[in-house]
Structure formats: structure tokens, C-alpha cells
Amino acid sequence: MGRAAKIAAVAVMGGLLMTxxxxxxxxxxxxxxxxPNRIAADANPVASTVSERCRTVTVAxxxxxxxxxxxxRHFFGQKD
Numbered sequence: 001m002g003r004a005a006k007i008a009a010v011a012v013m014g015g016l017l018m019t020x021x022x023x024x025x026x027x028x029x030x031x032x033x034x035x036p037n038r039i040a041a042d043a044n045p046v047a048s049t050v051s052e053r054c055r056t057v058t059v060a061x062x063x064x065x066x067x068x069x070x071x072x073r074h075f076f077g078q079k080d
Contacts, residue, residue: 050063050064050067051067051071054067054068
């Protein structure tokens, strides 16, 4: 197998892989598929509702500031 044939074979394989990837990403999800749960087992439902409300707040709110500070500390692994 010559050098040109090897390059052509690699190009064809790459094209096939790219085609499969595009087809996979553009296909609709399964009709009975449910979205994955993103809530952790130890998540506090009250805290999640506070963070949901605080995402849309446009004025200063002490409760939201405290919730965001707690999330920041948790993200960086700092103790309270």
C-alpha cells in the first residue's frame, strides 16, 4: 500500500467518523427519554428554590447574597 493510498484511507475514515458524529448530534432524542436529574442527594430543596429565585433578582437582596456566598465557598472547597 503506497503513501497516497494510506492518506486516502485515513481521509475516508475521518470523513466517515465526522459524518457519524454529525448524524448523532442532529438526531432527535428518544420520545420516552427523561432529562437527567441534576439535584444531588444531599441537596436542600429550600436552598434550590432560593437559588432559582436569586437567578432572576436584579436588586440587592441579602438572602441571595448569602446564598451565592455559600455556593462560592462550597465551589472552592472552603469550610464555613
